Every structure is written in structure tokens, then in C-alpha cells.
Amino acid sequence: MVVEKKDIKAVIFDLDGTLTDTEKFYQEAWPKALEHFGYKCEPWMPLELRSLGRPFAPEKFKEWFGQDFDYNEVREYRKGIVVDIIKEHGIPLKPGAVEILTWLRDHGILTCIATANDYERTKGYLTKLGLFEHFDKIICSDMVKLGKPAPDIYSFACQQLGLDPSETFAVEDSPNGVTSACLAGCNVIMVPDLTQPDEELSKKLYACVETLTDIKELL
Numbered sequence: 001m002v003v004e005k006k007d008i009k010a011v012i013f014d015l016d017g018t019l020t021d022t023e024k025f026y027q028e029a030w031p032k033a034l035e036h037f038g039y040k041c042e043p044w045m046p047l048e049l050r051s052l053g054r055p056f057a058p059e060k061f062k063e064w065f066g067q068d069f070d071y072n073e074v075r076e077y078r079k080g081i082v083v084d085i086i087k088e089h090g091i092p093l094k095p096g097a098v099e100i101l102t103w104l105r106d107h108g109i110l111t112c113i114a115t116a117n118d119y120e121r122t123k124g125y126l127t128k129l130g131l132f133e134h135f136d137k138i139i140c141s142d143m144v145k146l147g148k149p150a151p152d153i154y155s156f157a158c159q160q161l162g163l164d165p166s167e168t169f170a171v172e173d174s175p176n177g178v179t180s181a182c183l184a185g186c187n188v189i190m191v192p193d194l195t196q197p198d199e200e201l202s203k204k205l206y207a208c209v210e211t212l213t214d215i216k217e218l219l
Contacts, residue, residue, distance in 0.1 A: 008219055009110060010109060010163055014174075015122060018177075020093055026082065033081060039065055056176075093129065094191070096212035100216070105134065122140050148177055155185075164185075171190075171191060174195075
């Protein structure tokens, strides 16, 4: 994809599936949690849940399984499964994560996290990885009214950075995240994780690259 270079002052990153190779853990955990409570999880369902925040995630489950679905109970069970997986496998980083964060800092470009996780979990992940100090701002789902795919989290991130969204890159791996950043007015870069962008999603992208380090070529 050939793109016109922009005057970018900050890069805002999603976490799961973008900086950390942890989205696959949720794809494993959701079916197990649903099965535990007697629900059948179709293979496509966890993919639709990537970066899906409140109130959209609870509404999605009620659409699938009925109005009596207890989202909080199932989600808490799922969180326990993910904790166990991380205890066994650790928190794997995506290729180039440390390199691109270091490069951005060295070149005077601000860095920010905008994640569907809550702050405590995000801080815990980044601290374990030694990345907490790499970010100028950390913006989480519990800081805004609406989660992804609503634009709230990226709009708030830009406000906290003191920048217009047009001065930022938003780096995402999932449709819900891409949509959130696009609606906020950010220049969206997709680094595909579990799926490639379809034609409709591609219209929302500034660029689609294979690895995080490819972002250097856009700056």
C-alpha cells in the first residue's frame, strides 16, 4: 500500500494481538468458559469479540444466547482461564514490539496504549514485560464510557496527549479496534493478527503492514 507520509506526533497502540501475542489466549478461553456454563461456542464467535468493549460485548452475548445470559459470571471464569494460560506460557510479545517502541522514543514520537483491558491488568502486563516506562500515556477501557468499537478510547487518548487525532497513528489488529480508531479520526495502521482486513475494513485504514517495525517506513 502506497501512502502519503503525514506529520505524526504520537503512535497509539492496542495491546492484545498488537503488541502482545495474547489474543490467541482469549480465542482459547472464551469457548472453554462458555462450555463450562453449558453454551456452545461457534468458531467465529471469539473472533467477533476481539477488542469488543462495554456495553457492546454483553449485548453481543445476549444476542447469541438470550437475555438471561450472565456476562459478568462467564467473563470472570474466562479471566481465570487466561490467567492460568499466562502462568504456563508467559506473555509473549509480537515481533518487533520492543524495537518499535524504542525507535519511536529515540525519534521523539510519543507513545500511548489504548486497550480494552482495565488499567490494573494493563499495568501488570506491561510491568512484567518491562514496558511500562515505554509509554507516555496508558488509556484503558475503564477510563471511558463506551468501549471499542466506539471512538471514546481513542478520542480520550488524543485528548490526554494534547493532539488532534490527525496527528496520530493508531495501531490495531482487529476490526473492532480499527473501527474505534477510525471513528475517532486517527490514521489507522493495521498489523493483522488472526485475520486479514476485508474490503470494507481496508477502507478505514491508512496502511496495513506485516510487522510492527514496518511502521518506521511510514514516519
